[in-house]
Amino acid sequence: MTDKKSGVRHSVGVLDIASQVPGLIMDVPTILRGVITGFGARPTGKTSIGKVFQERAEQHADRVFLKFDDREITYREANETVNRYAAVLAARGVGQGDVVGIMLRNSPDPVLLMLATVKCGAISGMLNYNQRGDVLAHSLGLLSAKVFIADPDFVDPIKESGAETDGLVTLDEFQQLAATAPTTNPASASAVLAKDKAFYIFTSGTTGMPKASVMTHYRWLRALAGFGGMGMRLNSSDTLYCCLPLYHNNALTVALSSVLNSGATLALGKSFSASKFWDDVIRYEATAFVYIGEICAYLLNQPEKDTDRKHKVRVIGGNGLRPAIWDEFTERFGIDRVCEFYAASEGNTAFVNFFNLDKTTGICPTPVAFVEYDADTGEPKRDDKGRVRKVKTGEPGLLLSKVSNFQPFDGYTDEKESEKKLVRDAFKEGDVWFNTGDLMRSQGFGHAAFTDRLGDTFRWKGENVATTEVEAAVSTAPQVEEATVFGVEVEGAGGRAGMAAIQLKEGEEFDGKALAKAVYDKLPGYAVPLFVRVVKELAHTSTFKSQKVDLRKQGYGGSTGEGDDDAGEIEDPIYVLSGREEGYVEFYDEYPEEVAAGKKPKN
Numbered sequence: 001m002t003d004k005k006s007g008v009r010h011s012v013g014v015l016d017i018a019s020q021v022p023g024l025i026m027d028v029p030t031i032l033r034g035v036i037t038g039f040g041a042r043p044t045g046k047t048s049i050g051k052v053f054q055e056r057a058e059q060h061a062d063r064v065f066l067k068f069d070d071r072e073i074t075y076r077e078a079n080e081t082v083n084r085y086a087a088v089l090a091a092r093g094v095g096q097g098d099v100v101g102i103m104l105r106n107s108p109d110p111v112l113l114m115l116a117t118v119k120c121g122a123i124s125g126m127l128n129y130n131q132r133g134d135v136l137a138h139s140l141g142l143l144s145a146k147v148f149i150a151d152p153d154f155v156d157p158i159k160e161s162g163a164e165t166d167g168l169v170t171l172d173e174f175q176q177l178a179a180t181a182p183t184t185n186p187a188s189a190s191a192v193l194a195k196d197k198a199f200y201i202f203t204s205g206t207t208g209m210p211k212a213s214v215m216t217h218y219r220w221l222r223a224l225a226g227f228g229g230m231g232m233r234l235n236s237s238d239t240l241y242c243c244l245p246l247y248h249n250n251a252l253t254v255a256l257s258s259v260l261n262s263g264a265t266l267a268l269g270k271s272f273s274a275s276k277f278w279d280d281v282i283r284y285e286a287t288a289f290v291y292i293g294e295i296c297a298y299l300l301n302q303p304e305k306d307t308d309r310k311h312k313v314r315v316i317g318g319n320g321l322r323p324a325i326w327d328e329f330t331e332r333f334g335i336d337r338v339c340e341f342y343a344a345s346e347g348n349t350a351f352v353n354f355f356n357l358d359k360t361t362g363i364c365p366t367p368v369a370f371v372e373y374d375a376d377t378g379e380p381k382r383d384d385k386g387r388v389r390k391v392k393t394g395e396p397g398l399l400l401s402k403v404s405n406f407q408p409f410d411g412y413t414d415e416k417e418s419e420k421k422l423v424r425d426a427f428k429e430g431d432v433w434f435n436t437g438d439l440m441r442s443q444g445f446g447h448a449a450f451t452d453r454l455g456d457t458f459r460w461k462g463e464n465v466a467t468t469e470v471e472a473a474v475s476t477a478p479q480v481e482e483a484t485v486f487g488v489e490v491e492g493a494g495g496r497a498g499m500a501a502i503q504l505k506e507g508e509e510f511d512g513k514a515l516a517k518a519v520y521d522k523l524p525g526y527a528v529p530l531f532v533r534v535v536k537e538l539a540h541t542s543t544f545k546s547q548k549v550d551l552r553k554q555g556y557g558g559s560t561g562e563g564d565d566d567a568g569e570i571e572d573p574i575y576v577l578s579g580r581e582e583g584y585v586e587f588y589d590e591y592p593e594e595v596a597a598g599k600k601p602k603n
Contacts, residue, residue: 030229030235030262031229033229037224037261038223039225042194046193048198048217052224053260054119056260059075064265065266066111067239067265067267068108068268078115083116083186084181086120089117089122089147092146092167094122094147095121097121097196097197099122099145100123100125100146101150102114104129104149104246108268114126119186119192121189121196123200124198127139129247132157133522134209141163142200147167148167150170155168196216197215198220200212201248209469211414212412212413215253215345224258224261227254227257227352228254228258229261232254232288232315233315234262237287239264239285240258240267241280241284241286243277249343250291250292254317255317267286274302278310279307281313282310282311286311287315289313289316291318291321292318292319293462293495294460295318296320297596301597301598308334309333309334311333313335314335315335316339317338317340320459320495323359326358341353342361342438342440342448346409347434360443360448361449362447368402369390369426369427370398370442371389372398387427388423388427393444395441396451397439398435398439399438400423400434400435402432403432403433422434423435437457458486459495460487460498461495465487467486470529471483471485474502478514479504479511479514479515480502480515481504482502483501483538484500485529486551486552490596491592492593497595498528499529499556500533501532501533502534510575510584511583512583512585516528520580530595532584534572535572573587574586576600
């Protein structure tokens with residue numbers, strides 16, 4: 001049943017599932033291939049991303065593996081390039097457990113370099129190329145990479161960050177070295193174990209600087225089974241379009257594994273453009289694409305065009321397609337199947353919309369629990385006996401996922417940060433659960449709907465933004481005495497936009513251009529707050545968190561989605577980000593609509 005007002009599916013029934021059985025029967029070969037490859041892997045087995053890629057390259061040698069601009073690269077050609085790259089890495093001393101840093105814009109090379117790295121038994125460190133300054137230096141420090149490959153125009157920002165640059169080589173230089181390297185499969189590719197680390201994906205976590213979440217071959221192979229075999233269910237004639245950056249797990253894990261499961265084609269976009277998205281999809285003759293919810297919202301906000309339905313897309317996969325726009329999106333663009341899922345880079349579980357039901361993240365086959373939580377701390381509540389308590393069926397609860405040998409928690413490179421994500425002795429003595437930090441609501445039959453993200457993190461433009469990181473950047477502005485940052489909903493836009501409440505130093509007047517310069521110098525574009533509220537005083541005692549909750553509820557005085565009746569009664573001045581050069585200007589009523597339409601801010 002779906003609530004027409006909110007667009008939320010309340011429950012999943014037997015008839016819903018039964019109606020999808022005929023379609024599933026047609027996809028049995030693809031499902032079985034994924035299940036055997038992925039779920040058939042054992043942690044100690046000699047199965048890996050590189051080995052699976054080699055096998056697909058042999059099976060589908062002359063099929064196109066990658067499309068980019070006007071280039072088409074077959075599986076055979078890709079494997080030969082990967083082997084050349086692997087040979088160069090090995091010659092530079094890269095071996096089992098070493099890290100290769102990769103900071104490249106979208107092109108075939110981040111994919112091929114990741115595959116080359118894992119064939120060496122090494123670990124790919126996938127850097128977010130938007131990072132600058134202290135944030136970039138911190139991320140590079142976590143990697144301690146033996147070799148670091150970057151686009152030429154990233155060299156200066158890397159050096160300016162103050163990070164150690166030993167082992168740094170530009171992509172052009174690396175390709176020159178690889179031109180005459182051998183094309184044979186390296187022996188190291190067959191020695192990698194499924195439990196070995198494959199790559200690091202950077203996530204903001206819940207607080208502080210970025211953390212490097214660990215993706216093992218084992219987890220990636222299980223993703224191939226879940227997202228590729230059971231979820232997307234592509235066949236060898238499909239082309240999947242991906243314009244998400246390749247440091248994003250939706251690209252490197254979901255998209256790539258779905259393609260490799262079936263020997264399909266991966267078409268790469270340089271970046272997301274709402275106005276050119278369908279043109280690219282049509283040009284590449286894509287039959288599928290991966291998304292984050294913000295992409296769907298921006299596409300809906302575009303004027304209707306004849307290209308809206310001139311594409312061949314039959315299935316899309318991703319996370320964050322909001323229930324309120326689900327029907328409108330699928331009907332306008334003629335999408336037959338939505339493989340919505342829920343997962344986290346550092347998490348140990350996932351929900352996948354296996355049965356093609358609307359407005360659900362799908363089904364989870366592993367043990368999870370929806371529990372009561374503290375709205376201020378984001379931690380699970382415990383009863384008098386120290387145990388956590390499950391919420392009533394249908395109520396939003398904090399999602400916990402059981403940690404076991406079957407679904408291990410690989411965590412981050414920092415063991416202390418990993419421990420913070422674990423809930424021990426939750427339901428009984430000795431049990432261990434992963435705290436996702438997300439609110440979910442059970443829909444029955446193993447299905448659940450995503451509700452919200454807790455803690456000091458909000459999602460904007462597909463990125464997790466740590467409020468403490470933004471607060472630190474805002475506080476560097478000479479005019480700012482103190483700052484607190486939170487995410488607010490903007491009607492029509494996915495995720496939450498950043499808002500900073502600031503207290504000015506005595507005698508200072510608000511300078512919107514100077515504040516914008518300060519935050520742009522310290523933060524990637526997606527993390528720069530869109531709204532600023534100038535307050536007389538900020539709490540900085542034990543009541544600080546509850547104050548933050550109130551500020552978030554009030555938002556910018558518009559529709560925040562928090563259900564607060566006083567949202568429109570803010571007396572403090574509100575400013576909005578017009579652009580990098582214009583800085584922050586006084587709030588005007590049309591601004592939220594411009595943000596939802598992707599017109600503001602100008603970077």
